[in-house]
Each structure stands twice: as structure tokens, then as C-alpha cells.
Amino acid sequence: MSTRNNKLTGGLAGAAGAAVILVAGYFGLDAVTGDGDPGATGDTCSVASLPGQADEVIDSILGDGDFDHPDHDGKHFGNYEGRLPDEPGSYYREYTVSTPGLDHRGARRIVVGGGTDTNPDVWYYTADHYESFCSIPDAED
Template sequence: MVIAGGYFGIDGGGDSPKPTKPSKPAQKDSTQQSANGETCSVGSLPKEADQVINRILTDQDHLYSQHDGKHFGNYEGVLPKKNSDYYREYTVKTPGKSNRGARRIVVGGGSENDPDVWYYTDDHYESFCVIPDAED
């Protein structure tokens, strides 16, 4: 009974202090940094990501034009909070996949071919890294 009570958070009336919930770390309000602060150079990304970056910068058509360049809602809240029309997403093709896969480049602000910020995810928006040299 004590084990089950502890599992479900039921206080058995003992003198032990109640556990406190760990607090969430404060998210930095920076458009240049993802929530986890990691960066990834273009050279560290799959070659398909470099192709997408070049298409964005040179205003070329995208492989998944039905989805690419469209609104990214940041519903997961991993990227810094911005206006709802700030972020746009692009598919980074995964060789061997018949669907869009999980890899994306998400850009924010600026214009269609000159975004202010660049992010990469390979786990379908669970984590991101900043691409600091996307326009170099």
C-alpha cells in the first residue's frame, strides 16, 4: 500500500517532506538560439540540407512545394516564441524514405530568400539546432 501510495503521490501521513516538482529552465528569448542552445554548421548537416538551403537562398522551387515555405506553428514551443507568421518550414529529403521523413529546416523572419534565423531538426520538431552559417 505504501509503495502504491508513493507511486500515485498519496501522503501516508508520515513526517517525510513532500517532493517538489523540478522547475522548467527559463527559455532564453533569443532568435539566434534554440531552447537547448546547440548549433550545427552547414557542413555537419546532411547534404540534402545544404541543397534546401541553396534553394531557399536562390528562390528556387522546392521538392515538396505543397508544404515547403509554408507556416510553421512552433506548437511544440521548442523555438523562441514569435508571432504566428514568423516561422516557415522546408523538408530535407531523407534518402530511402517514400514520405517527407522527419528532417526539416525551419527559418524565421526576414524574407522568403533571406531569413533572419535558421534551424535544423532531424526528429520532427522535438529538438533543433541553430544553423549559424546558412548564408555564408
């Protein structure tokens, strides 16, 4: 392969890598170390590891039901991406975890399943709008 082709290929690869880093940065992920919001790579996450706004949503689910986005919170979550265990259609419900500085709902959610509205059986957090989830084993502690 010629030197010119090597430079072209290397330049394209470098541009693609830069694009990945920019997109990861936009969503709050550290593309170099893989660190970011919990849920981006892990299977479980403690409440203490989540943003403070997630703890507020958990308290609202377990208690008063006062949500920042009542038109959307507590509504059916279809699991269309198939990232969570397969369950009947009405099993999962989603709640918005507000992101400071955004003027829209953002990407962060808590998804619960089964149980009752105030005592779900399972708890999940996603920081990347359903691309990945971590279970929250201590949500009710």
C-alpha cells in the same frame, strides 16, 4: 525483496532499455553515445555537419525556390511544440530535408524565421520532426 521480484524488475528494465535503443535506431540516433543527426542534442550546427540534402534546401531557399515538396515547403510553421523562441504566428516557415530511401517527407526539416522568403533572419535544423533543433549560424555563408 525476493530474488524472484529482483529478476522480474530487472527483466522489465532490460526490456524497456531495449525498446529505447530500437526506437532510437529507427530514427537514426545512437542511444549509447548520444550521437546522431545534428539537432538531436546540440544547440548549433554548421552546414557542413548537416546532411547534404539540407545544404540543397538552404541553396533553394536563398536562390531559386525549387523545392522537392512545393505543397508543404515555405509554409507556416506554428512552433506548437514551443522548442523555438516565441515569435508571432507568421514568423516561422518550414522546408523538408529529404531522406534518401523514404517514400514520404520524413522527419528532417529546416525552419527559418523572419526576414524575407529568400533572406531569413534565423535558421534551424531538426532531424527528429520538431523534438529538438539546432541553429545554423553559417546558413548564408
